[in-house]
Each structure stands twice: as C-alpha cells, then as structure tokens.
Amino acid sequence: MRELIRTTDPTLIPFVTALLAGEDIDCFAMDVHMSALEGSIGILPRRLMVRDKDLFLARAILRDNGIDFEE
Template sequence: MLEVMRSNDPTQIAFASALMSGEGIEVFEMDVHMSVLEGSIGVLPRRLMVRREDAHLARAILRDNDLPVTE
C-alpha cells in the first residue's frame, strides 16, 4: 500500500475517503487511534493508504479536489 494523503483535518480525510470510495478505490486510514496517545489534540496527522495500482488515480482525484497529496 502507498500513502496518498496526510492531514490533521478529519473533514479532509473523510472527504478524500468518500471521493475515492466513490471511484471504487479501496482506502485504508492509518493512525486513527493515535489520538489516544497524543491526548486527542490532533497533532499527529492521519494517513490515507491505497493499493499501489490505485495510487495514480487516487492522487489525481485528490489534486482535482484541491486536497493535499503525498508523493
């Protein structure tokens, strides 16, 4: 799996996940439960991971919607 997005904003993560799911791209969100360790202050970013073969399309979807992209 490859990382395609990293963000501290949960609304961006949810929006990006919905966009990719709508295109049939399976998305896995990492670091969701890290807030337990950090005290729920939102310092540690969450990462969106996709299969290697879906990474190019996923990044294009993120760029088209002005969301942050991890290269």
C-alpha cells in the same frame, strides 16, 4: 499499500475516503486511534493508504478536487 495523504485535519480523511469510494478505490485510514496517546489535541497526523495500482488515479482525483498532497 502506498500513502496517499498525511494530515492533521480530521475532516479531510472522511472526505477523501468518500471521493475514492465514489470511484471504487479502496483505501485504509491509518493512525486514527493515535488520539488516545496524544490526548485528543490533534497534533499527530493520520494517513490514508491506497493500493499501489490505484495510486495514480487516486492522486488525480485529489488534484481534480483541489486537495493538496505530497508526492
């Protein structure tokens, strides 16, 4: 699994997950329960992971939809 995005924006993970699901790309959200440790203030980033073989296509989908990410 490779990291696709890392964000503190709580709306971005579900949006990207929906975009990837529309293209039949499985993804896995990590660090979603870190809010229990941080007190729900949203300072710890959450990550979205995809399979190695899907990374290129997933990044293309993000680019096509104007979503910034680090490579």
